Structure formats: C-alpha cells, structure tokens
Amino acid sequence: MNIKTFDSRPVALPIKKIVKENETTNTYVFEYFLGSKPGQFVMMWIPGVDEKPFSVAFDDGNEFWLTICNVGGSTAELFKMKEGDKVGIRGPFGTAYEFADGDHLALVAGGYGAAPMYNVASEAVKKDCKVEFMVGARNKDLLLYTHKVLGLGSNVNLHISTDDGSAGFKGYITQVLEDLLKKEKIDKVFTCGPEVMMQAVGGVANAQGVDCYLSMEKYMKCGIGVCGQCAIDDTGVLACKDGPVMNYADVKDLPEFGKYHRDSVGKKKHFN
Amino acid sequence: MANLKIKFCDVGFENPTVLASGILGVTASSLKKVVKDGAGGVTTKSIWLEEHKGHSNPTMLGTENYFINAVGLSDAGIEKASAETFPEYLDGKSPPGRDLRPAPIIASIVASSIDDFGELAEKIEKCGPDIVEVNISCPNVEDEFGKPFACVADDAVAVTKLVKGKISSVPVIVKLSPNVESIGEIAKACADAGADGFCAVNTYGPGMVIDVDMRMPVLKNKVGGVSGPGIKPLAVKAVYDVFKATGLPIIGTGGVLSGEDAIEMMMAGARLVGMGTMVYYRGSEGFGEVVREMDEWCEKNGVKNIEEIIGIIK
Incomplete structure (x- = not known):
C-alpha cells in the first residue's frame, strides 16, 4: 500500500x-x-x-x-x-484545464469566472496557444480582467458581450461563441461561470463538435474529498476532487447539472 | 478467494468493510458510489430530528499521522433523509435485472436530548435501514450539548433502552466513545439494556491543533475529534475490551487504512470494520483496495473464511 x-x-x-x-x-x-x-x-x-x-x-x-x-x-x-x-x-x-502546446482555445467566462479563465490564458500563451478570450457580464461595470487579458499579447483575442449592450455584443456570450465556432477551428472550449451559463456553452460547443470543459461550482466544505457535501447526483463524484474541472459530455446528463446544488446541510437548492 | 462474507446481527454483508458515519454520507448518490467502490456496507451521516447547522470552517485537517475534525454534525434532518436519502439509496441499490439484496445501509441517529432519541427512533425505523446506529459519542459538540451520553453509563443505558423500546424490526447498535475510563463497563451496561451490537470507537479527544504562525487553533470550533493512523492501537484495544466485556458484534472503527489493519481489528473482536478517515488517504476507491488486501492476506495465511479470525486474541 x-x-x-x-x-x-x-x-x-x-x-x-x-x-x-x-x-x-x-x-x-x-x-x-x-x-x-x-x-x-x-x-x-x-x-x-x-x-x-x-x-x-x-x-x-x-x-x-x-x-x-x-x-x-x-x-x-x-x-x-x-x-x-x-x-x-x-x-x-482538484482537477485542471488541460491543453496541448499550440492549441487554439476558446475561453468563455461568465462574471467572476473571468479570473480562472485568465489563469488559463496566461499559461496558454506560454505554450504558443492561440486564445479567444470571451467574457460576458450583465453590464460593462461588471466585466473583469479585460484590461489584463489585452496585456497577454497578440495571441489573445478579446470578445465581450453584455446583457445591456454597454460594451461589446449586446446579448449572451454563447451567441458570440457559436458564431466563432462556425468560423474558426477551435480545439477546446473552456468555460467558468454560473452553472446554467456553462450548460449553454457546453451545448453550443458540443453541437459544433468541440469538446468543452467546465468548472463545477458546488458547495465545498472540506476541499479534500472527505465530507461528501459536494457529491454530485447521481454518480456521487466529488466536485472538489473529481472536479472542479470536468468534461461537459460527462456531466451534461447528470440529474443535478444545471438544475440544483446543495447547501451546507445537504439540502437541494434549485437554480432559477 | 477467501470467503469475506459476514453476518452481523443477521444482516448479510458481502465483505467486512463499512463506511463510517460522517464521511461521504450526505446523499444517496455518494453512499452508492462508496458501495460501487467496494464497501460491504455504508453508514449515513448522523441524522437529527431537525436541521442542524454544524460548525463553520475550518472543520478538518490531516497529516500523515493523524486527522482531526469538528464538522459538528451538520445535517438536513430526518425529513430529508426520509424523503430523499433512503428512498434513493434503497431504490437504486440492486444492479438492473438482478434481484440481489443491496449493500446494507446503517442509519446513524443523533440527538441532544434523550427524549429526542425516542421520536427519532420511530421515524428512522420507517425509513427502512438495515441497522440503526445510535451516535451518543461525538466529541466535538460538547460546547453545545455537554458531555456525550456515551461517557456517562446511566445516560448511555437510558438512550439504549428508549431506542430499543421503539425499534423492533432492525438491530440497534450503539456507537461508543473511547473517551471514558472503562469502555468495557459502558458497553456491558448498554448490552444489559438491550443493545444488539456496537460501533467502536468514535473519535478521540477532543484534541487541538494550533497554527503557530496565526497563534490560534486551526479548527473554528477550537477542538475536534482525533482519528487516523495514530489512534489505531488505541481503537484496537478498545474493540478488544468491548468484545471481552460483551461478546456482541462490533463494527471496529479507528485508524484502519489497509487490509492488514482491518484483519488486526477483526482479530481484536470486530465482525465488521468501519473506515472513514481512510478516505482522506486513499479515496473511496480505498474500500475495494482494502477488501483485495484482506483477501490477499487470507490467501497467504490459509484463511478460507474470514469468520475464523474474529476475536482470536485472548
């Protein structure tokens, strides 16, 4: 042993x-x-x-x-x-977003998901990846990391959407992603944001034949795979240990994905 | 392949390993995964009559030598267990197309008053567990509730009698505290009060871990129950004492991480072996690995039936 x-x-x-x-x-x-x-x-x-x-x-x-x-x-x-x-x-x-040298990546961030997506971008450019950094927010004041992303160099393209049109495309970032995937050859889509948004991103990516990896956001208590608070229905895999980064194809049919998460005592809380 | 099947209070287990209470036991999905990974049975997180918040983080940490936790028995209450955890576990347990008896589920119950245990016992029996484990020994809620019932013989006897009086269809076992002068005496008193068996032992202490840079205890609750490799010799001795004092079936729990640890626990008198902290070191896949290691040990030592080794230490 x-x-x-x-x-x-x-x-x-x-x-x-x-x-x-x-x-x-x-x-x-x-x-x-x-x-x-x-x-x-x-x-x-x-x-x-x-x-x-x-x-x-x-x-x-x-x-x-x-x-x-x-x-x-x-x-x-x-x-x-x-x-x-x-x-x-x-x-x-937990698990990480994995990519190969030279990959063409689309990083789709919703709200605070821009921070971990920036982390991917900063590592990806070191490995000669081309990065489409796509960030959506309700309005321009809530956009995060856009200036830092521009500082990562010419291998990174910034795409912005806001619900109110105060910056970039008016509407959802999934629309921007879909247009991009139809035009360009993308190796992998990575996303981080609200679960319902990631569900939509994964659907768009898979429909275009591109693998999508997302970051499961569940209530994590211990972070070390012991307490079971972040176990996902119905496979029982742990968001803290088997995730947070998971393949959309592996989670899309799970009964709780995009529908609910659990609180600190283990009760279901539905998204709406 | 040795025969690792065990009968515990007439409940059949495919192998002697059982998930201890408090680990990975929040949902039916999680419990089912532990069975899929190889456990012979599972114990739910301790269930209260009402929702119970538990302590804030940090609630646990480990080193290679020990683990300490003060989760504080967070739980959504019996209503959720009855509406969700038990129906989902009991429904999905048999592989499709096979009429197997599913891996037994042990319902752990906890209450802050002796009276609450009575009401909880009635409700939990209706959920359909295979065994009810009465948790009267959690050491990390002393600030809220005072000394655990398992540390006072009269209290332990009162709870045992009350729960046994309410539950007739399934065995009732008592989870004992090691933090007593004589665990054998408490066990004997519970046995005389009708306990069908025991889970021995709950965590030690409470203990404290201080972050010297922060100059404060790491656990939000300051103190917590100690488990893991360091307590194994103490737990083995406690199981030995309980077996000597009562001869009743025991789920031997405390510091078991490997197949040989499990064999050791059984030699001391355990019929089943509980593992919780093991998950920290080996993941829930560790259950299947421990079972394989037990089988290998049996093969190597000419043990055909695991029952042969139970309580052989005189």
Whole structure:
C-alpha cells in the first residue's frame, strides 16, 4: 500500500497586495510557490471567521492571485483585511484545464469566472496557444480582467458581450461563441461561470463538435474529498476532487447539472 | 478467494468493510458510489430530528499521522433523509435485472436530548435501514450539548433502552466513545439494556491543533475529534475490551487504512470494520483496495473464511 504523505494544515500567508478590480471585487496577491495548474482551487482560511474555496486567478511560481467578490458573510470580513494581514491557504486542490502546446482555445467566462479563465490564458500563451478570450457580464461595470487579458499579447483575442449592450455584443456570450465556432477551428472550449451559463456553452460547443470543459461550482466544505457535501447526483463524484474541472459530455446528463446544488446541510437548492 | 462474507446481527454483508458515519454520507448518490467502490456496507451521516447547522470552517485537517475534525454534525434532518436519502439509496441499490439484496445501509441517529432519541427512533425505523446506529459519542459538540451520553453509563443505558423500546424490526447498535475510563463497563451496561451490537470507537479527544504562525487553533470550533493512523492501537484495544466485556458484534472503527489493519481489528473482536478517515488517504476507491488486501492476506495465511479470525486474541 502506498499512502501518500499529505499534510492538509493551512499555511499562514501575509496578503502581499490588494488590487481593486471593481466596486465589489478585489484581487489578493500572495508571494508563495503554490504550484497550481489553471482551474485548480485553494481553501482560504480567514482566521476566526471561516474557510472557503477560491479558484486561482494567476500563478507564476513566485506569486499567486485570488480574485474575490464581496458577497457578504465571510468575504465581507476578508474585505476588512489589509495588506500584511495573514490568511491560511491550503491546496492547490482538484482537477485542471488541460491543453496541448499550440492549441487554439476558446475561453468563455461568465462574471467572476473571468479570473480562472485568465489563469488559463496566461499559461496558454506560454505554450504558443492561440486564445479567444470571451467574457460576458450583465453590464460593462461588471466585466473583469479585460484590461489584463489585452496585456497577454497578440495571441489573445478579446470578445465581450453584455446583457445591456454597454460594451461589446449586446446579448449572451454563447451567441458570440457559436458564431466563432462556425468560423474558426477551435480545439477546446473552456468555460467558468454560473452553472446554467456553462450548460449553454457546453451545448453550443458540443453541437459544433468541440469538446468543452467546465468548472463545477458546488458547495465545498472540506476541499479534500472527505465530507461528501459536494457529491454530485447521481454518480456521487466529488466536485472538489473529481472536479472542479470536468468534461461537459460527462456531466451534461447528470440529474443535478444545471438544475440544483446543495447547501451546507445537504439540502437541494434549485437554480432559477 | 477467501470467503469475506459476514453476518452481523443477521444482516448479510458481502465483505467486512463499512463506511463510517460522517464521511461521504450526505446523499444517496455518494453512499452508492462508496458501495460501487467496494464497501460491504455504508453508514449515513448522523441524522437529527431537525436541521442542524454544524460548525463553520475550518472543520478538518490531516497529516500523515493523524486527522482531526469538528464538522459538528451538520445535517438536513430526518425529513430529508426520509424523503430523499433512503428512498434513493434503497431504490437504486440492486444492479438492473438482478434481484440481489443491496449493500446494507446503517442509519446513524443523533440527538441532544434523550427524549429526542425516542421520536427519532420511530421515524428512522420507517425509513427502512438495515441497522440503526445510535451516535451518543461525538466529541466535538460538547460546547453545545455537554458531555456525550456515551461517557456517562446511566445516560448511555437510558438512550439504549428508549431506542430499543421503539425499534423492533432492525438491530440497534450503539456507537461508543473511547473517551471514558472503562469502555468495557459502558458497553456491558448498554448490552444489559438491550443493545444488539456496537460501533467502536468514535473519535478521540477532543484534541487541538494550533497554527503557530496565526497563534490560534486551526479548527473554528477550537477542538475536534482525533482519528487516523495514530489512534489505531488505541481503537484496537478498545474493540478488544468491548468484545471481552460483551461478546456482541462490533463494527471496529479507528485508524484502519489497509487490509492488514482491518484483519488486526477483526482479530481484536470486530465482525465488521468501519473506515472513514481512510478516505482522506486513499479515496473511496480505498474500500475495494482494502477488501483485495484482506483477501490477499487470507490467501497467504490459509484463511478460507474470514469468520475464523474474529476475536482470536485472548
């Protein structure tokens, strides 16, 4: 038997820098070798408050970033913290978005999903990939990471959609994706955002014969495959360990996909 | 291939491994996956009469030597278990086209008052579990509820009598606490009160892990129950004591990670072997691996029927 040595105690890290992304969203920068791959997540312990999972938005081996929206509760406490204050980090955990050198990728982000998609883009350009970065939001003020994406170089094309037409295409990003897939040869579609949006993205991609990988967002309690809070119906696979990144083709027919998730005590909460 | 089948209180198990309560037991899908991965039976997360929030994170962490948790028994309550978990588990258990008796499901129940256990017992029996496990030994809700019932013989006896008085169709086992002066005495008292068997043991402690950089305990609850490799010798001894004191069937639980660990637990007196923290080290696939390792050990040692080794340590 080979029991892997595994220490899941958190590492205390000072917040090196806090960057304000928009009215409700900050990026927290940590100087630390995390060794994550795009799509993986960490558990962030806000001392005395709570511990929550967050996708990694950037990791170059010297520093990593977590882009976090203040949705109240424990994130409100995080937003009171200052540079130099310490949080605890465990991870990286879970599966990653996998791609090959030179792939032509379409990255489709909804809302805060732009952060992990940026992580993919920043790694992909290092591997000579061509990247179509597609980000949708309700309005232009909620668009994230668009300026940073433009800084990644000429191998990255930015596509924007807003529900109200205040920037880019007026409508859903899935429409922009569909038009693109009909025009260009794309090797893989990666998406991160609300589950119902990812469901639509996966449907568009598969209809055009392109594989789509998405990031399952379920209530994760432990992050280490033990508690079972993030088990997905009806296969029982764990979003924290078998995911978060999963193939759309593997999840599209699961009874809970796009329909509900579970709360902290395990009760179903339907999307609507 | 050795015969690994076990009868526990007349309930048939395909092999002696059982998912311990509190791990991967939130939904029927999750429990079914554990069976698919090789477990002989599963135990639900402890079920309350009403919804129970549990503690905030951090609730668990591990090292190669130990694991500690203070989940605090979060659960949606008996209504969800009865409407969803049990019907879904019991419906889908048999492979299509085969009329097999499904892998047994053990319903773990928990309450903060002795009276609540009575009402809960009536409701859980209607859900159709194969065995009811009475959890009176969780060490990480002491701030809320005081000393666990399993640490006071009179309380343990009162709960056992009450639940046994309500449930007649399935066996009732008591999950014991190791955090007592004499686990044998408590077990004997529960046996005299009608317990059909035991799950031994719940986690140790509570213990505490301090982050020295943060200068504070890591667990939000400050303290939590200790499990994992480090407690195995203690758990083996506890199972030995309970078996000596009562001779009743025991689900031996505590620090079992491998087939040889499971064999050791059975030699001490366990009929079934519970595993929870093992999932942290080996994933739920670990159940199938442990069963294979048990079979290999039996082959190598000329054991044809696993029953031969139960309680052989005198």
